[in-house]
Amino acid sequence: MKRGDMKRGGGDMKRGRPQHGARKPSHKPETFSDRTTPKLGPDGLPEVAITRRGVERWQRGHPWIYRADLAGDPALQGGEAVRVVDTRGWFLGKAFYSKVSKISLRALSSEDVAIDRDFFAQRIAQADALRRRALPGEDTYRVIHGEADLLPGLVVDRYGDYLSAQFLVKATEERKELLADLLMAHFKAKGLMNRSDVSVRALEGLEPQKGVIRGEVPATVGYAEGLVQLHADLLGGQKTGTFLDQRENHVMASQYAQGEALDCFSYVGGFALQLATRAQRVTAVEISDAAAAQIRANAQANRLGNVEVVVANAFDFLRDAVDEGRKFDTIVLDPPSFAKNKDAIDAAVRGYKEINLRALQLLRPGGILITASCTYHVDEAMFEDMLESAAADAKRRVQIIERRGAGKDHPVLLSLRETRYLKCFVLRVL
Numbered sequence: 001m002k003r004g005d006m007k008r009g010g011g012d013m014k015r016g017r018p019q020h021g022a023r024k025p026s027h028k029p030e031t032f033s034d035r036t037t038p039k040l041g042p043d044g045l046p047e048v049a050i051t052r053r054g055v056e057r058w059q060r061g062h063p064w065i066y067r068a069d070l071a072g073d074p075a076l077q078g079g080e081a082v083r084v085v086d087t088r089g090w091f092l093g094k095a096f097y098s099k100v101s102k103i104s105l106r107a108l109s110s111e112d113v114a115i116d117r118d119f120f121a122q123r124i125a126q127a128d129a130l131r132r133r134a135l136p137g138e139d140t141y142r143v144i145h146g147e148a149d150l151l152p153g154l155v156v157d158r159y160g161d162y163l164s165a166q167f168l169v170k171a172t173e174e175r176k177e178l179l180a181d182l183l184m185a186h187f188k189a190k191g192l193m194n195r196s197d198v199s200v201r202a203l204e205g206l207e208p209q210k211g212v213i214r215g216e217v218p219a220t221v222g223y224a225e226g227l228v229q230l231h232a233d234l235l236g237g238q239k240t241g242t243f244l245d246q247r248e249n250h251v252m253a254s255q256y257a258q259g260e261a262l263d264c265f266s267y268v269g270g271f272a273l274q275l276a277t278r279a280q281r282v283t284a285v286e287i288s289d290a291a292a293a294q295i296r297a298n299a300q301a302n303r304l305g306n307v308e309v310v311v312a313n314a315f316d317f318l319r320d321a322v323d324e325g326r327k328f329d330t331i332v333l334d335p336p337s338f339a340k341n342k343d344a345i346d347a348a349v350r351g352y353k354e355i356n357l358r359a360l361q362l363l364r365p366g367g368i369l370i371t372a373s374c375t376y377h378v379d380e381a382m383f384e385d386m387l388e389s390a391a392a393d394a395k396r397r398v399q400i401i402e403r404r405g406a407g408k409d410h411p412v413l414l415s416l417r418e419t420r421y422l423k424c425f426v427l428r429v430l
């Protein structure tokens with residue numbers, strides 16, 4: 001999370017006075033030693049003091065404060081809503097506290113508001129209001145995108161009458177029942193699936209969990225993407241059931257589809273089916289049998305008889321297709337994340353280069369490549385450099401037609417731009 005920007009700004013702090021959000025200390029300031037029993041603020045919430053560097057970060061709007069920026073080690077269990085103060089006790093805001101994670105504080109508000117039922121109800125309504133404006137008429141979208149919706153540690157996707165949620169930190173895990181009630185009430189939903197079976201919970205000392213926690217959820221739920229009807233399995237599917245971040249890109253892909261098309265890493269066919277609405281023939285390549293079966297079912301339900309599903313490793317499929325001299329007019333590459341941490345970046349870029357190079361070799365002149373990366377550690381500049389190098393090796397001249405990202409229901413906090421993980425380029429081979 002190094003943005004190297006801590007040297008800039010913060011001039012106000014040099015004058016030793018928090019500028020905005022600061023309130024008078026609620027107690028006589030004192031120094032903080034290790035394992036301090038936290039003071040309680042006027043609202044009964046414990047106070048957690050942060051260092052000057054932490055204050056600078058907080059005031060720049062960064063929603064995370066790391067353990068190294070805490071002034072002392074508060075004797076708390078983790079999961080609490082706390083008052084964030086500077087070392088002299090000046091109020092800065094409210095946050096969720098985590099004892100286990102390196103991220104100790106996750107910002108909730110810079111105001112001295114109660115962190116209660118109304119607070120969470122308002123946050124949910126505020127998040128949903130954005131989707132209503134940005135995606136009018138849609139009933140399938142990401143409702144809550146964690147920190148970016150000022151609800152850290154909570155992800156909620158809506159599939160019509162059904163919701164699928166991830167409680168990613170101890171604070172949201174402990175408020176799961178309340179949040180589930182509020183979400184059910186706001187959306188008048190019929191059921192809520194808990195898909196907290198994700199490894200990041202381990203960083204908070206939490207076990208994976210999944211299952212229906214409110215109402216009932218059918219085996220698959222249907223939703224539309226443009227002209228295409230899809231089904232997702234909220235219990236057994238990947239993520240919260242499917243990849244809602246690519247919805248707008250799926251629909252966009254239909255516009256470029258032509259001739260013979262190929263969709264690699266197809267999952268349930270989000271891209272493949274869009275391509276099939278315009279292309280002559282589509283080959284969907286997917287390694288998982290269950291996902292491949294769902295592509296077939298989705299193609300059939302949409303009466304798209306021009307989709308061939310191949311269960312294979314896309315790396316092998318692409319290599320063989322080049323060896324066999326096959327050609328395509330439209331190709332989509334949307335693989336899973338290739339790097340879970342920074343050490344794996346080089347290998348990830350090599351993986352991207354291999355598949356993009358092959359795809360460029362497979363395209364006829366005038367062909368379109370829609371290529372995505374959801375690897376958070378490979379940023380847009382690195383991805384674009386990789387594409388340049390792949391094009392050079394493939395000896396193809398390539399135009400960039402569109403540089404896209406996740407849909408509008410996946411907002412990015414300006415002060416946490418690193419969370420803009422999804423890149424999606426539309427290229428044309430000359």
Ligand code: SAH
Binds near residue numbers: 264269270291312
């Ligand atoms: N393109 C999809 C999302 C892809 S998620 C969409 O738009 O909805 C990545 C998919 O790639 C998963 O379904 C996973 O099962 C599949 N996958 C992972 N490794 C693969 C490989 N080596 N070859 C083919 N498919 C793979």
